[in-house]
Amino acid sequence: MADKKRTRQPNGASSIYFGKDGKWHGRVTVGVRDDGKPDRRHVERKTKAEVTKAVREMERARDDKKLRKPGQSWTLQAWLEHWVENIAKPYVSENTYDGYEVDVRVHLVPGLGAHKLDRLEPEHLERFYRKMQASGSSAGTAHHAHRTIRVALGEAVRRGHVATNAAEIAKAPRLEEEDIEPFTIEEVQSLLVEAAKLRNSARWVVALALGLRQGEALGLHWEDVDLDAGYARIRKNRLRPKYAHGCDGEPCGRKAGYCPKRQQTRREHKSTKSRAGRRTIGLPDPLIKILRQHQETQERERIAAGADWEGKGYVFASPVGGPLSPNTDFHVWKRLLRDAGVRDGRLHDARHTAATVLLILGVPDVVIDSIMGWEPGGAARMRARYMHVTGTMLRKVAQQVGDALWVPPGTGGAFEADGKSN
Numbered sequence: 001m002a003d004k005k006r007t008r009q010p011n012g013a014s015s016i017y018f019g020k021d022g023k024w025h026g027r028v029t030v031g032v033r034d035d036g037k038p039d040r041r042h043v044e045r046k047t048k049a050e051v052t053k054a055v056r057e058m059e060r061a062r063d064d065k066k067l068r069k070p071g072q073s074w075t076l077q078a079w080l081e082h083w084v085e086n087i088a089k090p091y092v093s094e095n096t097y098d099g100y101e102v103d104v105r106v107h108l109v110p111g112l113g114a115h116k117l118d119r120l121e122p123e124h125l126e127r128f129y130r131k132m133q134a135s136g137s138s139a140g141t142a143h144h145a146h147r148t149i150r151v152a153l154g155e156a157v158r159r160g161h162v163a164t165n166a167a168e169i170a171k172a173p174r175l176e177e178e179d180i181e182p183f184t185i186e187e188v189q190s191l192l193v194e195a196a197k198l199r200n201s202a203r204w205v206v207a208l209a210l211g212l213r214q215g216e217a218l219g220l221h222w223e224d225v226d227l228d229a230g231y232a233r234i235r236k237n238r239l240r241p242k243y244a245h246g247c248d249g250e251p252c253g254r255k256a257g258y259c260p261k262r263q264q265t266r267r268e269h270k271s272t273k274s275r276a277g278r279r280t281i282g283l284p285d286p287l288i289k290i291l292r293q294h295q296e297t298q299e300r301e302r303i304a305a306g307a308d309w310e311g312k313g314y315v316f317a318s319p320v321g322g323p324l325s326p327n328t329d330f331h332v333w334k335r336l337l338r339d340a341g342v343r344d345g346r347l348h349d350a351r352h353t354a355a356t357v358l359l360i361l362g363v364p365d366v367v368i369d370s371i372m373g374w375e376p377g378g379a380a381r382m383r384a385r386y387m388h389v390t391g392t393m394l395r396k397v398a399q400q401v402g403d404a405l406w407v408p409p410g411t412g413g414a415f416e417a418d419g420k421s422n
Contacts, residue, residue, distance in 0.1 A: 211354025
């Protein structure tokens with residue numbers, strides 16, 4: 001039993017000893033607690049060999065910074081709710097926070113919240129994603145929830161609450177990218193003819209000709225448009241409005257957005273987040289003419305509104321100069337498609353169309369990237385995603401192949417017109 005005698009180890013060193021309970025014990029110093037005292041972790045095993053192995057494993061985990069911090073043992077629900085409100089919210093954009101909050105409240109907490117944070121396994125996540133989709137959620141919704149929990153767990157790893165990020169290991173839900181067909185030239189012309197009948201008709205010309213995102217178009221201010229020089233600077237994004245009740249005392253019984261005294265709780269617009277997104281775009285001469293006419297129409301509306309005019313400087317504004325609602329803008333687009341007799345499509349498909357036109361015109365890639373506001377690192381992937389090979393281009397290539405391979409007899413081509421090889 002001499003080897004079971006407990007001897008004093010140097011300060012900070014691990015110790016192994018045989019206890020009065022008949023088991024072997026090990027203690028490892030892994031850091032310092034919040035109160036300044038050493039953080040000594042304890043393990044116990046039946047044999048000395050087993051406890052020695054456990055101590056060595058804990059030492060390696062300590063050295064690799066993969067040990068959970070002492071203190072609160074988080075459930076996944078507690079961590080996600082703390083993370084989204086206290087860590088993410090102050091530092092991400094309003095739209096990003098909204099996406100995180102919905103994922104946490106609607107999907108992640110009900111589906112996974114009871115798990116201990118440090119006991120969550122990749123398989124738990126993969127089964128959860130399959131269950132989401134079996135319950136009717138799209139692959140895109142499940143994939144978005146995966147991205148959210150991956151970010152949340154990444155923060156937990158950085159803060160030492162867990163050793164590994166289970167979402168980094170778990171297989172994300174598979175997304176099938178849609179093969180979106182851009183509008184044809186004939187469809188664009190039909191849309192422009194119908195759009196000319198609408199108030200703010202220039203809004204749809206800008207979408208189809210310049211490929212601006214919805215937030216960029218609705219956030220455009222006159223101070224950023226120089227019609228004499230022929231350019232527009234894209235610097236602001238319109239945000240979706242968010243409201244709180246203003247009915248103090250007796251509640252109105254409606255949702256906040258329909259409260260008669262509702263109060264706006266979100267700013268109207270924000271700066272474009274990426275450097276590539278902040279860009280200057282040249283305006284075609286026909287579009288400059290349309291924007292001048294639009295400016296004159298808006299000036300008449302300002303005079304008619306009188307003291308009610310808000311005068312916030314939006315290029316595309318309400319009849320009293322206020323910002324347009326993205327939701328209303330979307331429904332106007334859907335109505336425009338129906339009235340023009342054009343197949344249904346997303347508002348973002350107008351952006352696909354503009355990108356495809358740039359490709360057909362042979363505009364250099366670097367110029368296309370600048371116009372569309374794509375980051376340099378992902379520009380090639382974005383071009384492949386947005387710029388669809390049209391029927392016209394396919395026929396042109398086919399004609400070029402035909403001219404090269406099938407040539408009149410005696411001209412030296414690879415195959416003569418009668419099908420005989422040279």
